[in-house]
Amino acid sequence: MTAAPWEFFDLNVLRTARITPTFVRVTLGGPSLARFASGGRDQRFKLFLPRPGAREISVPRGEGAENWWPAWQRMDPDERAVMRTYTVRERRRDPGELDIDFALHGDTGPASRWAATAHPGDPVTVLGPVEEDNPGVDFRPPADATxxxxxxxxxxxxxxxxxxxxxxxxxxxxxxxxxxxxxxxxxxxxxxxxxxxxxxxxxxxxxxxxxxxxxxxxxxxxxxxxxxxxxxxxxxxxxxxxxxxxxxxxxxxxxxxxxxxxxRRGTTEDDLIQQAIAAEAAA
CATH class of the missing domain: 3.40.50.80 (Nucleotide-binding domain of ferredoxin-NADP reductase (FNR) module)
Structure with missing residues (x-):
């Protein structure tokens, strides 16, 4: 079996900055970040946040990164971590830091609420790439693009x-x-x-x-x-x-x-996740 190009990274908030009226930048760090190998461009990853009132981030670590999605679905929805998809804003190696820019939209979503109130030391888990050429990059112009x-x-x-x-x-x-x-x-x-x-x-x-x-x-x-x-x-x-x-x-x-x-207008990401789960079950 080919090893998955993904890995869970347990990180912490290093600092936050309100860079514009709409955006807050959250900078993450931690020893494991050294293995995070961003492919640049529109590199996406999964961000896991603790549920409201909790500090532990419950993700399916024992299933292996290649099986994380079905394992996450099987977890109790009231206990598993909040999951969202984000893009790497910048990955620096000296020092080892990862910037995520959050577009804030008030108190209407868990990620927006978390980013607006995040403090240094707060825990976060990322499912990110360990290979630069990975499926989380969609911007791939053909060789003849002018x-x-x-x-x-x-x-x-x-x-x-x-x-x-x-x-x-x-x-x-x-x-x-x-x-x-x-x-x-x-x-x-x-x-x-x-x-x-x-x-x-x-x-x-x-x-x-x-x-x-x-x-x-x-x-x-x-x-x-x-x-x-x-x-x-x-x-x-x-x-x-x-x-x-x-x-x-x-x-x-x-x-x-x-x-x-x-x-999607009028639809939360949790709605989209449940639709994806339902579609897979129907298939």
Missing amino acids: AILLAADATALPAVAGILAWLPPGTPAKVWIEVPHAADRQELPTKAGAEITWLCLDEMDGRPAAPLADAVRATAPPGDTDTVYAWLAGEAGTVKTLRRHLVDARGIDRRRIAFCGYW
Whole structure:
């Protein structure tokens, strides 16, 4: 059996910082982090948090990382750790630190509540990669890609930052990022030839229903549509609309579009997890 490219990492909060009105950065550390091998770009991982009022983080350690998902499903929902999916904002090796940027949305979700009140020393468990080339990276442009298109809302901003930092020097890229506030704009270091458009909801009259989709539809993709590579992430309905537009109206091969619904309007991540469990049981 091939060893899983994942491992559980027991870490602690080192510090937190409110970097914009919407985002808080939580920096994690711990001896085991030395084995964490981020693949960069939109590297995702599973974050496990203690249940409210608890300090222990209950995850299926004895099942092996390759079997964690079915083992986690079998655990008592009232006892197993709260699980969410996040993207690496930055992984540093000297000192060993892992930054996670949380898009805060009040008291409506356990991860948002945790990030807003996290303190140094608080425990957290991460299921993360131990190999740089791992299935948690979706941004994989083909060798013939000559230009990049990125479209994301605030939840995918950390992934956009990772992608821009990774892109080779001079790579043409058009980038659209929707954020709640003008003050949520961030410096996004890159050597690519990136044209970044910030769509700030608090600067828009009347709050259009689909600012990200509207902006992408109003502008031609960069470069040749036969060799462009697109990456779309954010609210699931918006991502679906954007993908359909790029395929049907712009003629981009669907195989050259990576897309991921980071969240779904009117649905919590716990709802999505239960839907996934139910679908597997039905299958």
